[in-house]
Amino acid sequence: MNRNNKIYRKILIFATIFSLLFTIIYGSNQYINLYIPDEMKLIVDRDESFEFNVPIQAHFTSEKQGVLSINESNVPKDRINLSEPFSVRSSETGEISVQLKLFGIIPIKNVKVNVISQDELIPAGLTVGVVVSTNGVMVLGTGVVNGADGLNYEPAKGVLKTGDYIIKINDTKINSKEELVEHINIYGEKDITLTINRNGDIKNVNVTPIKSMGDNDYKLGIWVRDDTQGIGTITYIDEKDNRFGALGHGITDADTKQLISVADGEILETRITSITKGQRGFPGEISGVIIKDKENILGSVDKNTEYGIFGNVNEAIFNHIERKPLKIGLKHEIEVGQAFIRSFVDEEIKDYEIKITKVYLGNGDINKGMIIEVVDEGLLERTNGIVQGMSGSPIIQNDKIIGAVTHVFIQDSTRGYGTFIENMLRVAH
Structure with a gap:
């Protein structure tokens, strides 16, 4: 019995040490x-x-x-x-x-x-319209074609998937919905080969168009999109090469929730028409009209990434932004406490006081490196905190640009997330 107790104690000690380690x-x-x-x-x-x-x-x-x-x-x-x-x-x-x-x-x-080497960037904070064209035509979903013979067909079912990009028809490059429709009708009832991009994998698939009842056009039974637009905020401009970064997160398709593959795009002047305050459970938003005249183009977009959108600005943007660069602040320099976001509210760019409440230096969610809280009374009165359209607003602390606003808390519009500026710079070029 005594020997068994000793063995039991040894096992218990070993288990305790192992558990502790x-x-x-x-x-x-x-x-x-x-x-x-x-x-x-x-x-x-x-x-x-x-x-x-x-x-x-x-x-x-x-x-x-x-x-x-x-x-x-x-x-x-x-x-x-x-x-x-x-x-x-x-x-x-x-x-x-x-x-x-x-x-x-x-x-x-x-x-x-x-x-x-030490970099300096111009913190922008300018709200702009963003219009981008997809690299090919994005498939939103497949459906039924009512055939001219009175029967129903699903020619694309099992062939195309939501999120696919159609980039060629029979080796002819496709840039828009109109080109897609035109070429489908050119080939009529003949089998066609579609070159698609599926999650970065380029492949060919075959499908046969169906002549539809009513308009007699040939169709594949798919819903597609070839461009998207919205309002966001420019985070920074690098004067060395006029590169800009904006949004702090990528542009995703509203239906597929996937990052959009961008061929090209533009940033343009925007006229703010209204601001809806954020409420518990309902994020507010900045609403505006994108002015699509040639003289209102402020730059071009060439990259859409998880860290934001990037491209080049032209000189016209400096009619709206002061050329006052700040040093960049790296993530390990960020402190819990007072900081500022630079945003375009009430038709002017201003700095609004916030509080950084938490910093995550690890590599969890790349767009949520810090939690911020709006404490500026003026901004709280106007927007009730962070609203849609403020994504990309630069975060400034100790006279350094350290990041950008990315998300708002749905249940508390005074709080949100920010990403680190070094995350954006990593993919800017």
Whole structure:
């Protein structure tokens, strides 16, 4: 009996130690994923301070030797302890690889650190109209064709899917709905080969048009879209090359919820007609008229990504925006507390006070790196917080542009999310 008790105690002690180690490792891993990103940026020749307070050792590997210093001294054996505050400085641009080890033993995560030159951007905050054309014609869905013979057909069922892009018919490039309809009727009842883009995979499919009752046109039984438009806010302009970033998130199709594949587009002047305040359960919005005259074009759009839309501005935009650049603030520099968003409300660009309440340095949702709360009384009176159309409004803290507004909380329009400016810059070119 006594021997059995000893064995039981040993098993209990082992189970307790194992459980404790598992909790520590799992908890540390969760913390790391939330607060330590997969990629980070540093500014060359600038001390960058960090405070993670975790029992982890970081192992540095640089492309060049002797360019990295920790706490104002050369890195001892390229290792530092993350349980204490520390500062990092690199004398040259380049890439640094960092391996994180729990207790200096158990590998947990690899972090890529890019050392970049100091950039300055013009925080814009201008509300604009955005009009983009798809790269091909987007399929919204398939349906029934009432045939000229009185029967019902579904020629595209099982062949085309929602979200497909039709880019060619029998090797002829298709740019619009009108071109699609025209070429379907040219081929009539003959089998046609459609070149489609399905989630980045280019493939050919065959389908036979059906002559429809009533108009006698040939149809595939599909609903399609070839352009989209809306209102959003320009986040920044880079004066070096006149590149801009806007929205802080991508343009998705209202029906398919998929990121739209953009061929080209424009940003144009917009006349704000009304502002609907946000209410609990109902996000407000900025409504306006996009002025589609040639002289009101402010720039072109060439990229639509998860991080926002990007393109080039022309000189006309500086009739609306002051050329006052700010330094960029990296994600690890962001502090909980006072900040500002720059937005176009009441027919002028102004800075409105907000409070950053939480910062997520990890790589969870790329558009939701921080939680912000509007505290500016004037903006609360006018919009009740964040409304649709303010996406892309630059976030400024300590005289640096640090990010952009991306989403509003449906149940509380005074609060929302922001993305980091370095996320947008990563894909800007």
